[in-house]
Amino acid sequence: MNDTQNSLMKTDKPVGIVGYGAYVPRFRLPASEVSKMWTGGTGGVPIQEKAVNGLDEDVVSMSIEAARNALNRAEIDPQLIRAVWVGSESHPYAVKPTSTIVAEAIGAVPHTQAADWEFACKAGTEAMQAAIGFVGSGMARYALSIGMDTAQGRPGDALEYTAAAGGAAILIGSAAEAVAIIEASYSFVTDTPDFWRRAHAQYPSHGDRFTGEPAYFKHIMGAAEALLTGLERTAADYQWAIFHQPNAKFPERAAEMLGFSKAQIQPGLLSPRIGNTYAGSAVIGLTATLDIAQPGDLILMVSYGSGAGSDAFSFRVTDHILAVRDRAPKTEEYITRRQLIDYATYTRYRDKLKMA
Amino acid sequence: MEVSRHWRLRTQRYSLVGEICPNCGVKLFPPRDVCLECEAPAKELFTFTGLGEVYSYTTIYDAPAGFERYVPYTVALVKLAEGPLVTAQLTDVAAEDVQMGMPVEMVTRKLTEDGPEGMIVYGYKFRPISLTA
Amino acid sequence: MTNVSIIGIGQTEVREHWDTSLRHLAWYAIEAALDDAITTDIDAIYVGNMLAGSLSRQDHLGALIADFAGMRGREAITVEAADASGAAALRQAVLAIQSGLVQTALVVGVEKMTDQTGSAIGHALATTLDQDYEAVQGATPAALAALMMRRYLHTYGLQLADFAGFSINAHRNAAHNPYALFRHPLPPERFAAGTLVAAPVTLFDQAPLADGAAAVIVTHSERAMDMSPHPVRIAGSALATDTLALHDRRDILWLAAAAESAQKAMRHAGITPAGIHLFELHDAYTILAALSLEACGFAPPGQGWQLARDGQIGLDGRIPISTFGGLKARGHAGGATGVYQIVELARQLRGEAGECQVPGARVGLAQSLGGSGGTAVTHVLTIDNFQPPFSAQADRF
Missing domain, CATH: 3.40.47.10 (Thiolase/Chalcone synthase)
Structure with missing residues (x-):
């Protein structure tokens, strides 16, 4: 398809983000700990530190807290939510939805849809894309989408430095109630095997440098350029942008390729401080940006999921953001609430010790 | 394998749903159907805010089966803002930082699991109130 | 109201009885109590136990112990009240004797902690x-x-x-x-x-938790003098x-x-x-x-x-x-x-x-x-x- 303007994903009814909430667990593993363990401290590190979930935390518990934050901001009756969708690659059960547990905990059951989504690191925005369609078609008044992960990285692998825990919940509703109106979105996918985890494997595998040019950059650029072209915009029209952040370098380079400045991506660029939260990575960049955005600001968000694809979204922040922002803890508060751990503690918290 | 016994308590575990006595007005958690104070029937549901303070606490070093992986962990009696005491773990806090009277809030966490292939039990724990709003 | 007296007592050492089963422990205490009393005429047995169902996967201790103690046919039940099980069993024996329907009762408290190890x-x-x-x-x-x-x-x-x-x-x-x-x-x-x-x-x-068993034999106080040189009254x-x-x-x-x-x-x-x-x-x-x-x-x-x-x-x-x-x-x-x-x-x-x-x-x-x-x-x-x-x-x- 060449007519990107007509192929923009737009809803019949105007929709927006009516509530949002982040969650980051409090433990942090400095990348230097991983380096010390596996390279004798000689290797460079891609980020400063990554967030690690505690022993009693998983995608269910983390999603519940993020969802409660989103609901506290929206101040709506949870019974009006007609879909609870959780995107993750760390669902605690292989079979049994995370989403029903979250829906039950926030009081959205039983008259609701619930499902788990999986598309590597873009499972969260995939759920969001679906929620936009659900509300935009008039099938639902509110739909809750969550991107949350407790990401896996093989001990000693490059991903171990960054694979982190965290994410965010985005509640979609009508544009009239929105803190940010969704102008349009655009999805771009191909069959690109850059990163995967087989059904019963404990850790993912990846194609090293193959994850870059033909994977991350191709899809990020494909989705972002199509969206910008369709909206007849350039980077200069936007105050803020968020790109999926597997590390610090990739989103910085994607921003540069699209003409965004470092200042534009700075509020949402969290990977240096919390790591790559996989399905949570783009959406938690969005919540951090919403925490500081001003009414009228335009925000571009582009996710990336291996396998591979990107979802790009354009948001316009409304006046309502000012009333809603302080009703729940901000993303930054979760980031600054931190407890450093060493590699030994990390192996215990992440069940890497062989016990039987 | 235990399934229904945890499932049937999900509203208590996830949302601190207790009861209020229509006779004397006392709020009950856990729910018990007969008022603890006046022994009148009390079946009206009441959802607690999840706010409270630490009334007493202990850090457990010798855990029963199902809890070994969490040692050391802290169990408290939390005095809920609405009155009752509840037995619950404290989380997101180091044992040495717990204080009597410390304000806490309810969160939902993993309590235990029924072996590596069984059900994961989620429920209330409490943590110090440190985040704003 | 009938007065109740203790006419026989027996106990085993409290320790890790690795080589002794629950039923043997109970029997050793019963045997000692029977030796202490001047009677073997037991009408009813009250067994106090807390955890046999969990730790030894053995319930139904009344019949088990009556049988093992050579008292087959006698009325026998287990009384459970957590750590207070043994005392609660005695309480049931007292009530039984006061009811007039039981003349002499044996109370045995028994616990076998070491059939399991670790966090079990x-x-x-x-x-x-x-x-x-x-x-x-x-x-x-x-x-x-x-x-x-x-x-x-x-x-x-x-x-x-x-x-x-x-x-x-x-x-x-x-x-x-x-x-x-x-x-x-x-x-x-x-x-x-x-x-x-x-x-x-x-x-x-x-x-410290350990294995052990203790037993007492109780009867009407009026009969107690004939059945023990030194009865003790449950007042x-x-x-x-x-x-x-x-x-x-x-x-x-x-x-x-x-x-x-x-x-x-x-x-x-x-x-x-x-x-x-x-x-x-x-x-x-x-x-x-x-x-x-x-x-x-x-x-x-x-x-x-x-x-x-x-x-x-x-x-x-x-x-x-x-x-x-x-x-x-x-x-x-x-x-x-x-x-x-x-x-x-x-x-x-x-x-x-x-x-x-x-x-x-x-x-x-x-x-x-x-x-x-x-x-x-x-x-x-x-x-x-x-x-x-x-x-x-x-x-x-």
């Missing part, structure tokens, strides 16, 4: 808690004791060391008890360095309950069931705390010793610990406790513990306590607690011809 024991013990609202949070019996103790320390401005006297006294007395698990003294500096179990409760605040008996969960108590530092059952038992015996010569209490944790002394009227709330500090709980003190080591040093044999207390009180009143003897002991109190105090069973024992200072009130026994 903790898991089984946690069944005595509220499963849905305490145990699911990872709470343990020690944790509940610790919650009480922390609150007590906080409320009265005390330190852990203020409880040392309870454990030191128990160890001192156990040194002379051949049935005791721990027969070594506990120096104060060792108490202070105790390994944490559930802070602030340490290994030295907590009674008072009462069982009371409190909320199972600690969090449901109006005051977590007041053992309401302990107070209620003690008052009833003492009223029935026509006695007050001032007339009690010794007290076998439920020192599963030092905090429970302090709270029991308070609940039973030996100290005002907040001051039970002072009796230990001031040396008032020793064999020559105002109110000797744990005279054979108590749960802390004789060892805590679960559902057998309440029967051990009765056996020990009987030995004191019979003047057979040797080095553990409380001089001139004629009236003793025994109290067994289940869990964190959800059940309390209290018995007042006297020498057979004891005249109480007040008239006994037997209207509501």
